[in-house]
Amino acid sequence: MTATSTAADRPPRAGLLHRSPRLRVGLLLTPPMLWLGVAYLGALAALFITAFWGQNSFTGTVERTWTLGNFRDLLTIDVYRTVTARTIGIAALVTVLDAVIAFPVALFMAKVASPRTQRALVVALLMPLWASYLVKAYAWRGMLGTGGLVSWVASPFGLDTPGFGITGLIITLAYLWLPYMVLPIYAGLERLPTSLLEASADLGARSGTTLRRVVLPVAFPAIVAGSVFTFSLTMGDYIAVRIVGGPNQMLGNVVFDNVGAANNLPFAAAVATIPVVVMLVYLALVRRTGALENL
Amino acid sequence: MTFSRGLRATLLGSTVLVLVLVYTPLALVVLNSFNANRSFAWPPRELTLEWWRAAASSEGARAALGTSVEVALLATFLSLVLGTMAALALRRTSFFGRDAVSLLIILPIALPGIVTGIALNNAFRTIFGWELGFLTIVVAHATFCIVTVFNNVQARLRRLGGNLEEASMDLGAGTFTTFRLVTFPMLRSALLAGGLLAFALSFDEIIVTTFTAGAQEQTLPIWIFNNLFRPNQAPVVNVVAAVLILASIVPIMLAQRLSGSSAGMTGAR
Amino acid sequence: MNRTTTTLAAVAGPLLLASVLTACGTSGGSDTAGEPAAQGFTAPDVPMQESLGQKEGEVGILAWPGYAEDGTNDKTVDWVTPFEKQTGCQANVKYFGTSDEALNLMKTGEYDVVSASGDASLRLIASGDAAPVNTDLLKSYADIQPFLKDRDWNSVNGQMYGIPQGWGANLLMYRTDKVKPAPTGWDAVFEKDSPYAGKITAYDSPIYIADAALHLMNTQPDLGIKNPYALDQKQLDAAVAVLKDQRPQVSEYWSDYLKEQQAFTSGDTVLGTTWQFIANLAQADKVPVEAVFPSDGSTGWSDTWMISAKSKHPNCAYAWMDYIASPKVNAQSAEWFGEAPANAKACDFTSDKSFCDTFHAADKAYSDQIWYWTTPIQQCLDGRKDVKCTDYGQWTQAWTEIKG
Structure with a gap:
């Protein structure tokens, strides 16, 4: 870097990132948020949807019919x-x-x-x-x-x-x-x-x-x-x-x-x-x- | 001096006592690695080197150690990248979701391991359709390791402020040059501290691993778990643990050297 | 110390609770033999291999930990490598922790053979994932103990669906220096106000409910329990009540050999259920313990190697089944695992010459007294049609309530 550098010497993309904090935050946040916000939260959400389903006792497969039975057991027993x-x-x-x-x-x-x-x-x-x-x-x-x-x-x-x-x-x-x-x-x-x-x-x-x-x-x-x-x-x-x-x-x-x-x-x-x-x-x-x- | 002699003596006394308490079980582990009794009955009546010989030739233990190190390294790398990005993003910005983002990053470590474990297990198998294996362990570990890096980096950034970077930019350096030449060197010891903690978290994790590892992949804790329940193998596990305890001094000392301050270990706030 | 007596059960794997203990059969005891409706389903028509052809060069094996050791845990324990050299079939071994895991993995069709426990074996047959086995193609089959052939958990209408691996019983262990007089039956652990209260141990799994049911079968005939794995709600409640009475006397529930061996060594536990090899291990360390087969019968497990209906390597799969059930290898795996080998000639090859006697490998009368573990299902396994039986999910919830 020399003292004679001017703004025009900056790579344009870098300048844009510097000038636009919103874009910078967005780019930086996207990967971690995809990972945690989508994948991890999604996994948790899917788990709790499962809590409202039942199970076939012979084959052991999850049956996707809505039931509150699991929570009823949890609260009443x-x-x-x-x-x-x-x-x-x-x-x-x-x-x-x-x-x-x-x-x-x-x-x-x-x-x-x-x-x-x-x-x-x-x-x-x-x-x-x-x-x-x-x-x-x-x-x-x-x-x-x-x-x-x-x-x-x-x-x-x-x-x-x-x-x-x-x-x-x-x-x-x-x-x-x-x-x-x-x-x-x-x-x-x-x-x-x-x-x-x-x-x-x-x-x-x-x-x-x-x-x-x-x-x-x-x-x-x-x-x-x-x-x-x-x-x-x-x-x-x-x-x-x-x-x-x-x-x-x-x-x-x-x-x-x-x-x-x-x-x-x-x-x-x-x-x-x-x-x-x-x-x-x-x-x-x-x-x-x-x-x-x-x- | 700021504290009275009595208080300092009390603090010293309790520290010594705690150290004794912390090291007694560890000493016992080392002692038991020589105990001839296979369920390491106390007191040991007979000592033997048989377990050390058996451990030295245990391919399973070596392979598991290798897997653990690979998993921990990859998970640490991923969490370094993701954690640093998140910390940089939240710096000096106060958009409305800021608190939510912090909370989200903390969540995987704050929720009990078994919940994270079965949630990820279920998602990997049914939503993503992945077969459980090496990669699923890495993904799961990185998920709960991000927070250690994020917190360390965030604390460092808060302390440093942004003057140097502003100066760098004003002198004409681009965003990436500034990151490489200015921001990164300032963060180095915080990254090291966060990374080391992430590595340690991943290395000894068993509950989440139980649910996200395929039957083929064995990390060291899983190997230990399995072998505690194979006859004649439990004492070998003591040997492995004893070796781990002694070997762990190296990375910790190294990290201390590199970070150049004791605080580096815990985040250099 | 004698490595060979120190075999171990399948209990590796994080899901160890469920592993060995789900080794099972659908019903036990000779008294149920010949009741055709026991399974409550008809087997789908899956073609059987007629002859052996060219080996495919590899085979996918699903095994309980301990059944297919390849020397990575202990160099001296390896019978997979010799198989590969002998047959040219590369073995891809995958261990599973529970019967359910095995079921899910078998459904992918990527594995050729599986060491199935009684509950898994029946469900595999019912879902069409397992093929009938042509026993004429297996040289080892002739030497299998006759009392393990054509049983409820490995065959349908006289057609075998696999080759037996081994079996074992749950025994009653006690400290000879602390428990006097020596106990002979399960009364000792279910007795109220036992002199050994606080030092009794029980197996940590819902399947242990069957032990209480067996006890009730002998002591309260009015309840009408015919099979400890076929309990209607009333019978289950009675068994649960027995276990709830036992709970305050229990020092701890054991799930792995190390925990139980330590407790008997230190004297924290002096009386309770065990496996033969745990007793052997403790005795080898000079702990004064004795394990007996209870006079009123007991529960136990019996495992079978089965072949996938979708097997891509059937010839290597047959080669593996023949190999693993052959006298020498069956002796090795059964000794390491800690169970009676299924092959009668295996007894000549055990490194501990008294192994088969210790494990009653040739003792039909002994085997007949065992109610082999099975996963309870809604269809009553004792053939009752007028009531619904309780399934394993209900047993699990009951077990949670018992532990409190």
Whole structure:
């Protein structure tokens, strides 16, 4: 480029793109929107249309006659309410547990540790993401079982392992999803200028006050962002619950049993609307916190 | 210092505790890869190298690893392209559908995997008429990976503003030249961070993969799943996992070097 | 450790819940033999191969994981490569996870042979996707155990639709050091206020409802259950009630061998259903367990290799069926899979010489006590015409309610 360039030297198309933001936005948005807006949303829509269809039990083919039967079953049979409540409860507890564990770690990383330690800690916390989800779940199964590591550690305190069941499941899921909570909070806190903390201290605020009045408000949207991960990952899980959940089942199992074993896609689709509705409500609630931009 | 000594000590203490908690199961996995008992009973009574020998000669594991890497690379590439385009499009524009677009990009990761899985499975087979296979896995993975790139790039763009690009254009560079010489270098570390997260997401994904993979294609998580249920193979799975844990240090360290800042890992906001 | 005793069931595949357990037959027990109306359909007229010709050079095989191993998972476990060398037919193997998946894939007409379970086999015959098999063209057929020939799940009116692969029973396993006296029947797992409450395990699938139905068949004859896979609404409700009573006593439902083996090893579970090879695995690791065939009968599976009506490579397909059912190969696959081989001479080739005894491979009386797994359908499999039976979809919903 030289200083003597004039507008006439610009390639005309580039100039057009520069002058017309609308065209630029349109061209840039078309491929991702075709992919997500048409293909992905289309797939979801097709799934939910299927929920209104029936199934031929002998041949297993979907019969395209409209019926509300699947939703009627879903609403009138108690067990689906129980399973939904249990799943939401577990998702909420896992989320809270992860937030409580992740916050101090993220704060330490972002505002106390030296840059070198900071880097090492990020690596240390990302590494477990690479060990297979299944292998980690089975490792927890070994730890939670009778005579496993958990009861070894707990027995001197007069405690015992929670065994396989809801408690064990919550611990395992919280473990599996922890990195997804730590990273957004860490990123959020890193943006918080240290000068702000210093100002707070200079103005006489004690650590506790600084935490409450300065750090938490900044961390909150980040925590919410992390919670989208932990909440949705828990809502859709059906594998960990089979490994450490004892005789219990979650929404994911109900969907999986119907689509995988019974090949009843219409009913599975109807059950799948529950986690979708829950997640959409959740997203709508958290959108106001600005959390979605922290994902 | 901004925090009291007590608070800093507490934070340090909890971080150490969490690290111990995070690494205990992983250490157990490594230990179990030497455990002679086939259902890795605790405590191990006898140690063996048999599983490491078996794993070293497991063609299935190697092939699955190859498939996983290919899928993850392709899915990452697609999400880099699509995510960057979307982020650039939404920059400094406030058309009415802006929020809807953001929401749409987040949706595949925010909806439970099993929903995305059966929706895509159904669409691939009945609407598109595709046979499930390698490409369907890539498409499915790219769908939920776009968001990591999009968010990283968007955050970077927001921080940078557009002055340099304006200057470039005013000096006569075209849109594409400006992108190549100005915008792209500024985005590089954000792309790296987003891409790495996308790669990791794809690499260990099992639920969506279950529904979008044909019976022939095995990604590593699917191979692990299948082999946990073949006798004598479960301990081999521990070996594979142990190797993965150790090998994962390399890409993460590399990415850190390249991005040049710790924040690069999480998006350099 | 002895690799050969450590075979495994078909349970690979993400849809593992449904896989092995859907291995089945339409009805079981010798008492139903000779009831022609059991299937509730007539087989379409599909021509049968009359003679063998030139081999086509390739064959498409649909198999449960474990039935067609080609050495990629374990170099020592490979009987596909020798087949290719021997016949010049290149084998394109595809594994499936559920009977439904197998059905859908067979309908494409791209596969020549399939290892079908009882429910799939009947539906394949009914829809005209499977061709009758000319057993005269299969040298191995002569050696197949007689009690596996011409059964409800692999033949129609005396015409075979395939060659049997293998079969097995669901057993009752217990920890010998914890459960005393030793249990003999399914009462032990369905008993109310069991001393082993919280340490009982059950199979994690709707098909387990049949086990409760079998129990009711023996204990409550008033209900009139004649076949545990043919339950009308009232009978299903009764079976569900039994399982709901059992639920609080269950420590967990098992679906894969690893989970069950771990639970018995640690003592989290001391009593429940199992497969023979899981018991073998646990015993090999010196866990004090014993597996018995319950005195009141049991459920089980039986699989058949079938040929597609649209097969483009029928000669290679016949070659595969002959090969896979031949004594040596049948021994290999059955041992790896963990079931009784269908070929009587296979017992001479098992690497564990006691394998066939352990799995009762030649024991007709034992086989007759098994109600082979089948997918329940609306037409009652016991031949009743006056009521509608409950289908697998209803069983799945019932199973969800049982687990709560």
